[in-house]
Amino acid sequence: MHRLESAMRLGCCYFPEHWPQDIWAEDARRMKEAGLSLVRIGEFAWSRIEPEPGRFDWGWLDRAIDALHGAGLEVMLCTPTATPPKWLVDRMPDMIALDAAGRPRGFGSRRHYCFSHAGYAQEAARITRAVAGRYGDHPAVVSWQTDNEYGCHDTVESFSPAARDAFRAWCGARYGSVDALNEAWGNVFWSMEYRSFDEIELPNLTVTEANPAHWLAFRRFSSDQVMAFNAAQVEILRELSPGRDVTHNAMGFFTQFDHHDLGAQLDVITWDSYPLGFLDVFPFSPQDKLAYARQGHPDIAAFHHDLYRGCTEGGRWGVIEQQPGPVNWAHHNPAPLPGMVRLWTMEAMAHGAEVVSYFRWRQFPKAQEQMHAGLLRPDSEAAPGLGEATQAARDISALGEIGGSVKQVALLFSYDSEWVTLTQPQGRGCSALWAAFSAYSALRQMGLNVDIVRPGTPLDGYAMAVVPCLPIVSDAALASLEAFEGQVVIGPRSGSRDEDFAIPDGLAPGKLRTVFEGRVALSETLPPGVEHAGEGWVVTRWLDRIESEAESELAACDGTVACWKSGRVRYCAGWMEGSLAAEVLGRATRDAGLETIDLPEGMRLRRTANHCFAFNYSAEGRELPAEVSGEAVIGSRVLEPAGYAALRLSSH
Numbered sequence: 001m002h003r004l005e006s007a008m009r010l011g012c013c014y015f016p017e018h019w020p021q022d023i024w025a026e027d028a029r030r031m032k033e034a035g036l037s038l039v040r041i042g043e044f045a046w047s048r049i050e051p052e053p054g055r056f057d058w059g060w061l062d063r064a065i066d067a068l069h070g071a072g073l074e075v076m077l078c079t080p081t082a083t084p085p086k087w088l089v090d091r092m093p094d095m096i097a098l099d100a101a102g103r104p105r106g107f108g109s110r111r112h113y114c115f116s117h118a119g120y121a122q123e124a125a126r127i128t129r130a131v132a133g134r135y136g137d138h139p140a141v142v143s144w145q146t147d148n149e150y151g152c153h154d155t156v157e158s159f160s161p162a163a164r165d166a167f168r169a170w171c172g173a174r175y176g177s178v179d180a181l182n183e184a185w186g187n188v189f190w191s192m193e194y195r196s197f198d199e200i201e202l203p204n205l206t207v208t209e210a211n212p213a214h215w216l217a218f219r220r221f222s223s224d225q226v227m228a229f230n231a232a233q234v235e236i237l238r239e240l241s242p243g244r245d246v247t248h249n250a251m252g253f254f255t256q257f258d259h260h261d262l263g264a265q266l267d268v269i270t271w272d273s274y275p276l277g278f279l280d281v282f283p284f285s286p287q288d289k290l291a292y293a294r295q296g297h298p299d300i301a302a303f304h305h306d307l308y309r310g311c312t313e314g315g316r317w318g319v320i321e322q323q324p325g326p327v328n329w330a331h332h333n334p335a336p337l338p339g340m341v342r343l344w345t346m347e348a349m350a351h352g353a354e355v356v357s358y359f360r361w362r363q364f365p366k367a368q369e370q371m372h373a374g375l376l377r378p379d380s381e382a383a384p385g386l387g388e389a390t391q392a393a394r395d396i397s398a399l400g401e402i403g404g405s406v407k408q409v410a411l412l413f414s415y416d417s418e419w420v421t422l423t424q425p426q427g428r429g430c431s432a433l434w435a436a437f438s439a440y441s442a443l444r445q446m447g448l449n450v451d452i453v454r455p456g457t458p459l460d461g462y463a464m465a466v467v468p469c470l471p472i473v474s475d476a477a478l479a480s481l482e483a484f485e486g487q488v489v490i491g492p493r494s495g496s497r498d499e500d501f502a503i504p505d506g507l508a509p510g511k512l513r514t515v516f517e518g519r520v521a522l523s524e525t526l527p528p529g530v531e532h533a534g535e536g537w538v539v540t541r542w543l544d545r546i547e548s549e550a551e552s553e554l555a556a557c558d559g560t561v562a563c564w565k566s567g568r569v570r571y572c573a574g575w576m577e578g579s580l581a582a583e584v585l586g587r588a589t590r591d592a593g594l595e596t597i598d599l600p601e602g603m604r605l606r607r608t609a610n611h612c613f614a615f616n617y618s619a620e621g622r623e624l625p626a627e628v629s630g631e632a633v634i635g636s637r638v639l640e641p642a643g644y645a646a647l648r649l650s651s652h
Helices: 021-033 059-070 086-091 118-135 161-175 178-185 212-240 259-265 275-281 286-291 300-309 340-350 384-399 415-423 432-444 475-483 510-514 578-592
Strands: 009-013 038-041 074-078 141-145 245-247 269-273 317-322 355-358 409-412 450-453 464-467 487-490 519-525 542-547 551-555 561-566 569-572 603-607 611-616 631-634 644-648
Touching (some): 009 384, 021 059, 038 059, 038 141, 038 355, 059 074, 059 118, 118 212, 161 178, 161 212, 178 212, 212 245, 212 259, 212 415, 259 269, 259 300, 275 286, 275 300, 300 340, 300 432, 300 450, 340 355, 340 384, 340 603, 340 611, 340 644, 355 384, 409 432, 432 450, 432 578, 475 510, 487 578, 551 578, 569 578
Parallel strands (some): 009 038, 009 355, 038 074, 141 245, 269 317, 409 450, 409 464, 464 487, 487 569
Antiparallel strands (some): 519 542, 551 561, 561 569, 603 611, 611 644, 631 644
């Protein structure tokens, strides 16, 4: 990938080791003809690169890269550490991770290693050095991907002896003394005090729930182990292949490690976009699953575009695996509605992607993913996604420079917020991640641009900042909010815990009391059917009872206060979702001077400096509201199902 290129690139994921060598050149020619320019290879090829310990077979990979390069394609080469070969597992059987029940994550699929195993870390560095040493200066290789989907299949957290020993050392480095750890964790409760760090076990297999501070520390440790593993590969790649971008492919709705920390190590972060699979396996409503079965929920892809754009210092990101047809891993695997592959591609461009790469070039007729579609069928005939990718390439060429993103709303999200709500949810579904998604979706339904940022990021240029659920507030996050002059909306549980999971002195919202004067006297979670209804809105799921001199802006019919307002700051005391989110955020956007639009069901917008993009996720045609201005240069003001339009703004 080349940072200075103005137009987004298209690519695909290719596995030359799956196919006869005599078709590689023809595959490369067809990729180029379809408008693709980047090909990702090598992420699962360790057993072919090193079929026996110390014996490397480079010939096939040399020829594959040369075939792609000869067709004018560039290559993203991956380190193959996600799939250590059988001979390595046999030589080092304790490299296998153990799950929370103490069972081995055995050989026979992928991701069968423990991030804390020192011997495997050395082997991963060795194979990375071998591949980078061979291809680091190859003219076709323009970028690198480390490993593949860290943590997929619930593999960030390992409960192995190696992880236990590493966790003990991590605790020693963090707390300094076991007395400090006992105090921070409140281990006097239930007689959980330790005499030394060597007594600390992992938080699984306890009779009932383990200490939440113990779990939070273990989740932080597990994230740090991923960062150390990745950093070792990045260092080797930058040494042996200077000047090339280094990336990693993140996943959707995945929070087991801190992607902000990952992004700080990378030049560009990429993610794997499977909107239909995500709709099916994550907790969307039955109505949404039916209405968007072949399109994906309108905010799934965009949420992750905006999340991952905020994870690197330069805001560089892309989609390295884009769903082009049915997947194989969800409960149900429908085909995309015709037009959706093109729509997903162009929506990524509107959000600032550098690349969209389709997974995969050709469907493989064997093994675990034989039902996972590609751009080609197993018989090499074109699958429906190929034509849509080709059309997207033409659209990208026609649009040219679309301009940078327009700042409107900043939404603050941190990964340790989700770790807190996962560890101690207090009520079913009370997840910081899904609170962020609900607020994001409500804002997008108003036609607004939303950037998801790490707490502590400067908020200059935004009209509004939204904090859906931020239990632990860093000093940097507080300073950023204190310096911000726009409208602020704070959601429940924010400021409710200190760094080690204790209720702060003076109660919630803790540090945020310098922004909002008040305190949470009581928090309760509401079972289904128990709610507090106001005029056109309702409190569900969670309620913070606030003691404050602020204005009670929204009160339910029974007197329950759902939103407090003090100057430019609102505290939403109910869970920020549904009608309550729409009401509170709508009031804040008006005070912020933001122009909102009542968009038709299933329609979303994204504004750049030069264009306004409109996307129709509905299975029915939709007409753009009159408030959406601009000349349609692609599409029209009437969007067909799965259709999109690009409107050039009149000033340009």
